[in-house]
Amino acid sequence: MSLLSSIKVPLRAEGVAKSYGATRALRGVDFDVVAGAVNVLIGENGAGKSTLMRILAGVERPDEGRLLLDGEAVSFLSVRDAARRGIGIVFQELNLCPNLSVTENIFLGRSVSAGLGIDKKREHDRAAAVLARLGAAIDPDALVGDLRIGQQQIVEIARALAEDARILILDEPTSALSDSEVATLFEVIAELKRDGVGIVYISHRLEELMRIGDFITVMRDGALVASVPVAEASVPWIVEQMLGETGGLDVRSAANTPGAPVLEIEHATVRRPDGMALVDDVSLTLRAGEIVAIYGLLGAGRTELLEHICGARRGEGTIRLNGERIERLSIAARIERRLLLVPEDRQREGLFPNLQVGGNLAMSFLDQLAPRGLISRLSENRAVAAMIGRLGIKARSGATLIGALSGGNQQKVVIGRCLMRDPVAILLDEPSRGIDVGARAEVFATMRTLSAEGLAILFTTSDLFEALTIADRVVVMAAGRVTADLPADVADQTGLVRAANGIPLRPPAIAAHGAI
Amino acid sequence: MATNISSAAVDGRADAKDGGVALLALLIRLRALVALFVVFGFFAVLAPNFLSLGSMLIMAKHIAIIAVLGIGMTYVILTGGIDLSVGSIAGLSGMVAGALILNGLTVAPLGWVIYPSVPLVLLIALALGGLIGLANGVLVTRFGVAPFIATLGMLYVARGAGLLLSNGTTFPNLVGSADYGNQGFPLLGASRVLGVPLPVLIVVALALAAALVAARTPFGRHVYAVGGNARAALLSGVRVARVKIAVYVISGICAALVGLIVASDLVSAHPASGETFELSAIAAVVLGGASLAGGRGTIGGTIIGACVIGTLGDGMVMMGVSEFWQMVIKGTVIVAAVVLDQLQGRFVGTKD
Numbered sequence A: 001m002s003l004l005s006s007i008k009v010p011l012r013a014e015g016v017a018k019s020y021g022a023t024r025a026l027r028g029v030d031f032d033v034v035a036g037a038v039n040v041l042i043g044e045n046g047a048g049k050s051t052l053m054r055i056l057a058g059v060e061r062p063d064e065g066r067l068l069l070d071g072e073a074v075s076f077l078s079v080r081d082a083a084r085r086g087i088g089i090v091f092q093e094l095n096l097c098p099n100l101s102v103t104e105n106i107f108l109g110r111s112v113s114a115g116l117g118i119d120k121k122r123e124h125d126r127a128a129a130v131l132a133r134l135g136a137a138i139d140p141d142a143l144v145g146d147l148r149i150g151q152q153q154i155v156e157i158a159r160a161l162a163e164d165a166r167i168l169i170l171d172e173p174t175s176a177l178s179d180s181e182v183a184t185l186f187e188v189i190a191e192l193k194r195d196g197v198g199i200v201y202i203s204h205r206l207e208e209l210m211r212i213g214d215f216i217t218v219m220r221d222g223a224l225v226a227s228v229p230v231a232e233a234s235v236p237w238i239v240e241q242m243l244g245e246t247g248g249l250d251v252r253s254a255a256n257t258p259g260a261p262v263l264e265i266e267h268a269t270v271r272r273p274d275g276m277a278l279v280d281d282v283s284l285t286l287r288a289g290e291i292v293a294i295y296g297l298l299g300a301g302r303t304e305l306l307e308h309i310c311g312a313r314r315g316e317g318t319i320r321l322n323g324e325r326i327e328r329l330s331i332a333a334r335i336e337r338r339l340l341l342v343p344e345d346r347q348r349e350g351l352f353p354n355l356q357v358g359g360n361l362a363m364s365f366l367d368q369l370a371p372r373g374l375i376s377r378l379s380e381n382r383a384v385a386a387m388i389g390r391l392g393i394k395a396r397s398g399a400t401l402i403g404a405l406s407g408g409n410q411q412k413v414v415i416g417r418c419l420m421r422d423p424v425a426i427l428l429d430e431p432s433r434g435i436d437v438g439a440r441a442e443v444f445a446t447m448r449t450l451s452a453e454g455l456a457i458l459f460t461t462s463d464l465f466e467a468l469t470i471a472d473r474v475v476v477m478a479a480g481r482v483t484a485d486l487p488a489d490v491a492d493q494t495g496l497v498r499a500a501n502g503i504p505l506r507p508p509a510i511a512a513h514g515a516i
Numbered sequence B: 001m002a003t004n005i006s007s008a009a010v011d012g013r014a015d016a017k018d019g020g021v022a023l024l025a026l027l028i029r030l031r032a033l034v035a036l037f038v039v040f041g042f043f044a045v046l047a048p049n050f051l052s053l054g055s056m057l058i059m060a061k062h063i064a065i066i067a068v069l070g071i072g073m074t075y076v077i078l079t080g081g082i083d084l085s086v087g088s089i090a091g092l093s094g095m096v097a098g099a100l101i102l103n104g105l106t107v108a109p110l111g112w113v114i115y116p117s118v119p120l121v122l123l124i125a126l127a128l129g130g131l132i133g134l135a136n137g138v139l140v141t142r143f144g145v146a147p148f149i150a151t152l153g154m155l156y157v158a159r160g161a162g163l164l165l166s167n168g169t170t171f172p173n174l175v176g177s178a179d180y181g182n183q184g185f186p187l188l189g190a191s192r193v194l195g196v197p198l199p200v201l202i203v204v205a206l207a208l209a210a211a212l213v214a215a216r217t218p219f220g221r222h223v224y225a226v227g228g229n230a231r232a233a234l235l236s237g238v239r240v241a242r243v244k245i246a247v248y249v250i251s252g253i254c255a256a257l258v259g260l261i262v263a264s265d266l267v268s269a270h271p272a273s274g275e276t277f278e279l280s281a282i283a284a285v286v287l288g289g290a291s292l293a294g295g296r297g298t299i300g301g302t303i304i305g306a307c308v309i310g311t312l313g314d315g316m317v318m319m320g321v322s323e324f325w326q327m328v329i330k331g332t333v334i335v336a337a338v339v340l341d342q343l344q345g346r347f348v349g350t351k352d
Helices: A049-056 A079-084 A102-106 A120-133 A149-161 A179-194 A206-212 A235-243 A302-310 A331-336 A346-350 A357-369 A377-391 A407-420 A437-452 A464-470 A493-500 A507-515 B019-029 B031-046 B053-078 B086-102 B118-141 B147-166 B198-216 B218-228 B230-235 B240-266 B277-287 B299-318 B323-347
Strands: A011-020 A023-033 A038-042 A064-069 A072-074 A087-090 A167-171 A198-202 A215-220 A223-229 A261-271 A277-287 A291-296 A316-321 A339-342 A425-428 A456-461 A473-478 A481-487 B105-107 B112-114
Touching (some): A011 A049, A023 A049, A023 A215, A023 A223, A038 A206, A049 A087, A049 A167, A049 A198, A079 A087, A087 A149, A102 A149, A149 A167, A149 A179, A179 A206, A206 A235, A206 A493, A215 A235, A261 A302, A277 A302, A277 A316, A277 A456, A277 A481, A291 A437, A291 A464, A291 A493, A302 A339, A331 A339, A346 A407, A346 B230, A357 A377, A357 A407, A377 A407, A407 A425, A407 A437, A437 A456, A456 A464, A473 A493, A481 A493, B053 B198, B053 B218, B053 B240, B053 B299, B086 B118, B086 B147, B086 B240, B086 B277, B118 B240, B198 B218, B198 B299, B218 B230, B218 B240, B230 B240, B277 B299, B277 B323, B299 B323
Parallel strands (some): A038 A198, A291 A456, A291 A473, A339 A425, A425 A456
Antiparallel strands (some): A011 A023, A011 A064, A064 A072, A261 A277, A261 A316, A473 A481, B105 B112
16 A cells, blocks of 8 residues: 555654553553544444543653654643643544634634734634635534534544644544534535644544554553554454453353343434434333343443433433333332432442432432331331342441442442432443442442343443443444344344444344354 | 532541641631620620620620521532522511501402411412422523522512512501401510520521531432532432522522511511611521532521621620721621631642
8 A cells, every 4th residue: 555655654652651540541652643544443442542542642641651742752731731742632522612713613712812802803804714624515604502502523633733733633523423424524624634643533433443543552451452444454353452361251041030021112313403314213121030131332322321221311212110101200209119310420420429428328218218298217228238238338327427338339329319219220321331340340230130030131231342231122222223132142243343333233143143 | 510529518527647737737626606705705804794694685686687598508518509589588578578567468359357367467478489489490490590680580589579569658657456356467576485595596496407507318319419419310210409508498488488577576567677688697507607609508507697797786786886897897807707717728738
């Protein structure tokens, strides 16, 4: 390839290592950013992609190793410092001010000054020029809040480019975009490549990477496991590299015979205000004693589906709980019928920072503790102590402040709140997020115990290993749709990863595959 | 500071490492009580007649008024809201009572005039306060208006309505008449039971009930939950909108009760009555240790806060401090209370 002969590496990481406390996020990684090419970085959650990217962009400094910019060792003081040297980054979460115009956002924090004021004319012209370079039909005077998500993403890129970035880092840029918005983004990327910009592209979506990537680097457990031109890579090979030796994978035996259907979801559809379907005609059944994993990438619609089931998000379709239609009921009414959600973001959606462990645990159970209007302290303390013991929550008593607990124990408190209600079905959104490995194992052991007691459990995960080891059945979602639904013990990993990228997997095909 | 974990809502404990810091932290935590002792002791020594029975009784009435408003306000602030309309509701409630006693209710098509009995007058005024609170709550929950704005609007509306009732004049001499069977209104403010003014007994009963509701009922817990994390409350099955509406209704009823007590005490209803009461009530709640961000505070704290504000005001009057200086000093005390609140966070190692 001509690309290989004329290779230029403006930015290089050598032996970069980084630890957070006892966690080694990066263990001596070498990484080249090739100019005029899309350098793909892929790996499972926690593989170290984000840490590497943050080091390249000057968000963090490495503990060991060094960065070479045009062959010279550099140390970036901050994101601004890196940006001045031509390294731009677009984070996964958009960092725009919706109340300001496109131009104002692009020049936020580095206004073009004219004497004491801001040279609005020059800012406007430069913003227009950058947007034109990106081939984007966006009015520089438009309010960012009025733009679609895809357009806002382009504004973010324009902001990164306004300082003549030679390196552009994109962290999962397509996770919130619709298909047409993705197509526009890819045109922008192709344009930047022609201009010689080196692009670092982080994504979980394999098909997407194969389409636009030039070089692919696979990371696992903080180390670089492979780095090859995309032409030499294939989807199964990438999956194998990402997951590593999976022969000893402890696939859960189908120990429980699932009971009667508890939760029946038919044609569930949830739409964004602009009409785009976040959950698109999903049907699935959850039986008593069954653990079902919903595996998928960020933006696949998993959280939206769970929120729809628990009543926190309106949508179309029918939901039956033990045969009763519940799709019109409030969250509180569904909880009274013993269907509960453990939300993904504990701090924002799960915990009451002003209450103690006991208050947090009992919140969904108060009416049962107060048969005559007053909460019985005795019953409450007894119920709280029982739940602390049952889940092994590391708290001295119910009076311990919730903020004093570790992430894993806080997660158990949120799960415990649901269990207090003696649920028939619980929904857990990314239950292992933000907790350490030991706590994760405990949470999953708890889930298994509960399912053995007849509880129906539906949980989401972006970790294939989790999906295959904990669940009886794996449902894969991509772009709001179910692309696979099969027993965990016959699921093949490559097929699931492909399904997560939107390539439907039909159970018969898998059965045949499993038999080979 | 929605993520303030410095103190538990119901029974917080500071785990300070070193003894000196622990004592200081304790003093800061009990700052309202400390302030009350300081203020009370100061005036007891310096203000003539401060400790006399007469001045104590007058002061008790003033404190009762702030405390009743403060109780309703505590619930609102615990949910993370604010109610600026309480002073105006108090004024309107007094005016409605005055109008009913003096002019009765005119049934328009028949030209009849009905004079409701005093208990019915009280009930109508309290219901009106509750209705205005309901309007506040609906504006905040259903229409998404910020509590500050919704209740600021209601502050003007209710005050204007009170002025309209009498064209801006006072309803005097609200003793009622034997002919109409509506005597007895002044008893609410003037009665004494075993020498204690009725308003004081009312506030004691109300405070005990409110404290019990806050600490021991599902509704009380829900109030703390909504203020601590509204989204988590919703997902935990708390009917967040209902809880918010309820706290504004409670606040409105408390405000109406204050209006009745004031009008009854003065045996007349003045349309400007209750102006700036909302500020005293908010000050009492904040002095009592509540966080304006919601989720933290107690009824007991508010009662102590009301005592501080009331004692401070009356003590300064007795000492002959000029009205202008009184305002400066009150303002300073309130700001100092909030500064202490922030310091408390540092002493117990608040993480943000």
